[in-house]
Amino acid sequence: MATPPEAGPLPDADAPDDEAPDEAGTVxxxxxxxxxxxxxxxxxxxxxxxxxxxxxxxxxxxxxxxxxxxxxxxxxxxxxxxxxxxxxxxxxVPTAQALAFRPQAMALAIVHEDAHLLVLDKPAGLVVHPAPGHWAGTLVNALLAHHAQAAMLPRAGVVHRLDKDTSGLMVVAKTLPAMTALVRAIAAREVQREYQALAQGDVGAAPFSVDAPIGRDPRSRVRMAVLAGGKPARTDVMPLARALGASALWCRLHSGRTHQIRVHLAHRGHPLVADALYGGAPALGLQRQALHAARLGFAHPHDGRWCAFAVQPPGDLASAWQRVLDAAGVTAATIRPNHYER
Structure with missing residues (x-):
């Protein structure tokens, strides 16, 4: 592995953080x-x-x-x-960190794959990078098993992250030129990302933007917060339905800060449903944060052609989403904003 992993803020494992389980023969x-x-x-x-x-x-x-x-x-x-x-x-005994970057065969929901990149639909509950509490069974481990070139790339080709309990679309590079191009495109805000979200309360009917800098919460290392000295961050929010104590939203990122949508909505007083870290309570049958990366668009790093992908949310979020729409009398035909036409 060319570079070390980026540490994640979500320790949640059964085994000790620094000891590798089931490594017979390596002691x-x-x-x-x-x-x-x-x-x-x-x-x-x-x-x-x-x-x-x-x-x-x-x-x-x-x-x-x-x-x-x-x-x-x-x-x-x-x-x-x-x-x-x-x-x-x-x-x-080898530490789990020392053994973290090893292939582990896992099923991947691949939406698209070519010689340069793959687009996958990450399930909720899958950690992207090895980190304390999650030294195995991560997306990086799966990518190392999926194709040999991943071992030669920083972070196995991962160019952007989704939180553990966020589902949806991710693009992953398979070559160094593709990775360089995708990282630059993300930094230039040329990669388009839209999310489905359910927020607590009534956010109102009018679309709005949250343009507020985000940094590490000084009171808790596992949280982010809106801070004057944070990195610039903007989220566009389109309310689609409000009912049952929740608002169904489309959110579009103009930047990609850690926990950005979660932090921005909580800052507005409307944390995501079931997002315990930021004050969201379980509701509508959801026990994890109500956030799904539904749409992804970018210029292909090899030939520049525009690529656009969309995936439906998993069952728990899809059911909760539909309940809010039905209760609000909103039909699916009226909530298909077409942001990815070039």
């Missing part, structure tokens, strides 16, 4: 018999004699997880004093 074992120089030394300091290339904090973490033995019995206390003649054994 290196080291042993030594404590000599007079180690007599009375703390166990964590003594382990440096066995594995001097590792930091003391890493060796302490191995202790805590039961990967150290003294005379054949598991030891977990770092402050325990070593006695001369004791046999110290250490299992150098």
């Amino acid at each position: 290196e074992q080291r042993e030594c018999v404590a000599d007079a120089a180690l007599h009375g030394v703390r166990l964590d300091k003594a382990l440096v004699a066995i594995a001097p290339e590792f930091s003391r904090s890493h060796l302490q973490s191995l202790l805590e997880r039961g990967h150290v033995r003294v005379d054949g019995r598991r030891a977990t206390s770092a402050s325990r004093a070593v006695r001369a003649g004791q046999r110290l054994a250490l299992d150098l």
Whole structure:
């Protein structure tokens, strides 16, 4: 992998963040018999004699997880004093981070693929990049298994992200020239992205834009917020229906900041339905944020032809969306804004 992953803000795993599960055959074992120089030394300091290339904090973490033995019995206390003649054994378990960038065969909902790129429909619940809490089973792992060239590209060709619980369209590069072109197009705001969203409350009938800078929330590292010193961000919002305590919206991005639509709508006092991070409550049968990347348009990086794609939301969001439309008396024929004609 050419560059390290971008860390994600969504730790949510069953296994410890830094230990790789199910990696049989990859554990290196080291042993030594404590000599007079180690007599009375703390166990964590003594382990440096066995594995001097590792930091003391890493060796302490191995202790805590039961990967150290003294005379054949598991030891977990770092402050325990070593006695001369004791046999110290250490299992150098590879960290999950070290093993994160490996192929894992997974089903991908591919909407389009050619020699230069692929467009896929990401399901809700799939993490895009390996990060603490999600060192395996990510989209990057799947891309590494899907085609060999992914291993030669930064982030396996991923040029933009969707949050874990956001579904919908993503474009992924398969070559370095395509990746360079797509990254530049996104930075120049030439890639068009539209989202379906359900926000809490009545946002009103008139279309509006939220043009407010976004940065890391100083009160919580897992949240973003509208901040004076943040990066410029603009979201255009078209209300389509309001009923059942929610508003059905089309949202168009002019920038692509982390959590942008979620932050902008919460800033307006209308967080997404079921978006717990930003104050949204479960409703309409939804237990995850009501956001779907429905449409994607861009100039193909190889020949410049315009490419446009659309996918329907998954069942949970589709059902909630339709309930709001039906309750508001809005028909599907009246809510097809055609933003992607060039």
